[in-house]
């Protein structure tokens with residue numbers, strides 16, 4: 001099976017390389033499940049100072065990434081990786097599990113990382129297929145967004161997670177927050193674990209976990225429940241949770 005290929009356009013290739021140096025993504029790279037290649041726009045800057053940014057037209061603070069170097073880097077990457085160009089920016093659509101799942105179905109992706117105040121808008125017009133944000137805050141660069149995307153997508157690729165792990169139990173996998181988790185010791189600083197988890201009754205444990213996931217989502221992220229049709233059994237479990245929570 002060919003690896004999913006991530007080409008990253010970045011002024012800080014060493015920062016992005018860290019995402020494949022350890023953990024699930026590091027193992028996935030070792031196993032040939034993903035591959036990563038960085039393209040540095042500065043390598044396309046022909047002036048002696050290798051300039052990649054300039055002052056904004058219209059004035060104002062900060063600098064803007066120049067379009068010419070970015071366009072050359074993107075087009076060189078596209079020649080090797082005909083994937084979608086995804087620009088990480090706060091102006092993008094939220095990176096959520098649904099989008100991650102969609103991207104995981106692609107063979108490869110080109111990730112464009114901005115710095116400074118942003119990139120020349122004409123680059124977006126000419127070469128960007130999708131603009132996405134990892135959250136409503138401002139980072140110093142799109143690289144952390146690219147690494148978040150690479151991590152979240154990689155977890156969904158066949159073979160990336162060991163047989164002891166599974167994306168299917170992750171938060172958001174079925175549109176809900178994750179249930180609480182416990183491990184040894186059984187008592188920790190006087191705190192016990194929920195008795196059902198020691199019962200060995202897998203049906204009861206699964207029911208308890210689903211109820212906890214539904215209840216935690218109801219308490220912390222009710223809007224996720226609006227977006228998700230609950231089955232009859234889920235509705236019963238959630239009502240049980242609410243009654244217990246409110247009693």
Ligand SMILES: Nc1nonc1C(=O)NC1CCNCC1
Pocket residue numbers: 088089090114115116117118132133134135136137138139140141142145
């Ligand atoms: N939030 C974000 N999700 O993806 N990228 C994000 C971001 O803050 N990018 C910076 C915006 C200011 N210029 C440098 C890059």
